[in-house]
Amino acid sequence: MVNCTAWADAVPYSEVEAVLAEFNKGEIRTRAPFASRMRMLQGMIQAGKFCDLEAHGHVVDPMQALERAGPLPPILLYQSKGDEAIPWQHTDAWAAKLKRLQPEVPLFLTYLEGDHVFDKNDSMATPWMKEPLEFVRKYWPVESVDA
Structure with missing residues (x-):
């Protein structure tokens, strides 16, 4: 459980x-x-x-699902190291497993400060979003993005 x-x-x-x-x-x-x-x-x-993780873990558990995943698109992950609901080490472990299983997948991983929903008042104009948005634009180019 x-x-x-x-x-x-x-x-x-x-x-x-x-x-x-x-x-x-x-x-x-x-x-x-x-x-x-x-x-x-x-x-x-x-x-x-x-959910029944034993019966459906290969679908709902990100670590197990990664083992069966086909080729993945570029991935952007951001999380707070102060997250009280999801330990940042889980994200770190998933990213490491992704790099081991699919090293060709572009990955942008960053950690910030705050609680689980630290970004609820942020927008694309928030300063910390600059680098993640550059990553997204690299793989998903658009004419303009409203901030």
């Missing part, structure tokens, strides 16, 4: 059930208010109902 020690607060599964009760059968939601998805994810993981 996924380790949830990063989340100090327990989320009752009844909160997840209440959200799910609002869905129409077969409905797919692609948007949610900011941060509401994390609380629902937290409740599902804590209840052991997020």
